[in-house]
Amino acid sequence: MSSPVISVNNLSAAYQKNTVLRNVNFEITPGSLTAIVGxxxxxxxxxxxxxxxxxxxxxxxxxxxxxxxxxxxKRIGYVPQRGSVDWDFPTDALDVVTMGLYGEVGWLKRPSKSHKKQAFEALEKMGMGDYANRQISQLSGGQQQRVFLARALVQNADLYFMDEPLAGVDAATEIAIMETLKKLNAIGKTVLVVHHDLQTVEDYFDHVLFLNKTIINHGKTEKVFTKDNITRAYGGNIRILGGGI
Known part of the structure; x- marks a missing residue:
């Protein structure tokens, strides 16, 4: 059996005096595409x-x-929630993606033509090549999310964390993002995604982690994405989906 890519042991965290994570324990296997839901x-x-x-x-x-x-x-890529980013910062899409290469370029050095080419190719993979010189504040929410995913791609990481990359994007962007994540998964990359739409979990992810301040359950989607685990994670405040659940 392969060694885990991630091992989390007894992790707890708080904001001020409010505990928001309590005794969290789990492992993530290599090459998995995991939804974090709750x-x-x-x-x-x-x-x-x-x-x-x-x-x-x-x-x-x-x-x-x-x-x-x-x-x-340097082996880990991270795409934060779109709402946590200052989109008024005066920079264009190509520069945002190039920032993903800082570990290779160095903080105080100027990116080379080769670095710019890598960044542009990542934008093209996300269908954003025509917007390379567009100010990020002028992009739609879906376009901004594609740019941030391109920035993560250019890092060529082994492990990716994505915080609600599908929130508030149009259908075409959602499809493009999931195709990209599945391609990463297919070449052995490990991806964890905070996800809000229970209706797409079974189609999009091979593993699911149910969280409500502590781990409710975690494993292969086909085994743990059940009515019982959804109820345990969400309580009585959710309508159980139809279909096979």
Whole structure:
């Protein structure tokens, strides 16, 4: 059996005095495409931020490829929630994607023509080549999300975290993003996605992690995406979907 890409042990976190994650334990297998699902306030975004050292933990540890985050951060890509980004920052789409190469370029060095070419090719993969010189503030929400995904792609990471990449995007962008994630998955990349639409979980993801401040269940979608686990995670505040659930 392959060693886990991620091992989370007894992870807890809080905002001020409110505990938002409690004794979280799970492992992620290589090459999996995992949906992190749960109700509002379940701690889904906090989980990702805490795992990536963007929010302090109270207890626990996280290892990637058997090592702490600081030693492997160049192998990890992250797409934050679109609403957390300052889209008025004066820069164009190509520059945003080029920022994904900072680990290769170096913070104080100018990107070369080769770096710019890599960034442009990533934009083209997301159908955004024609918008390379467009200010990001002038892009639609779906276009902005495609640019941020291109920035993650250009890193050529082994592991990707994506915080609600499908929220508020048009149908064409949703299809384009999922095709990209599945292509990454097909070449052995591991992807974790905070996801809000239960109706598409079975079509989009091979693993699912139910979270409500702690782990409710986690495993292959075909085994754990059940009416019982949905009810346990969401309580009585959700209408159970039709179909096979």
């Amino acid at each position: 109700p509002n306030g379940a701690g889904k975004s906090t989980l990702i931020k805490t795992m990536l050292n963007l929010h302090p933990s109270l207890t626990g540890e996280v290892q990637y490829f058997g090592l702490p985050f600081k030693k492997v951060k």
